[in-house]
Amino acid sequence: MVTPTRRQRFPFPDIPDWFETLPARFAMPTMGDLYTVRIEAYMEDERYIVRAELPGMSPEDIDVFVNDGILTVQAERTERDVAKSHSEIRYGVMSRSVTLPPGADENDVTADYTDGMLTIRVGMRSERTEGKHVEIQRGH
Secondary structure: OOOOOOOOOOOOOHHHHHHHOOOHHHOOOOHHHHOEOEEEEEEEOOEEEEEEEOOOOOHHHEEEEEEOOEEEEEEEEOOOOOOOOOOOOOOEEEEEEEEOOOOEEEEEEEEEEEOOEEEEEEEEOOOOOOOOOOOOOOOO
């Protein structure tokens, strides 16, 4: 049996392996991780539910948009003008977009914000549109 080996170009070959074993909490977050809204989505009682984690926000700082089958949550946290010795709070605009499932009714959307969680409920049409066969014409 042949065991694949790594080509050694680094003067201390064990150091890259050591970094790969560090727990994720020690890793630096990417910019995308810093300014994205964390969500969960599921079906409940014939409605599509999207829950967005937005702690410490007020409803006035949150916008929900629906357009062409895309649901977008956008929020902005403004930085307080105080002298800080340390801060890990994320400031600025955060957003997240999700594709709505087939049959979602864009005219039947409600949202409420309680205890740091934004809950969006999208109605589903009872009639499902079926796919349509398209006849292919022979070109000249």
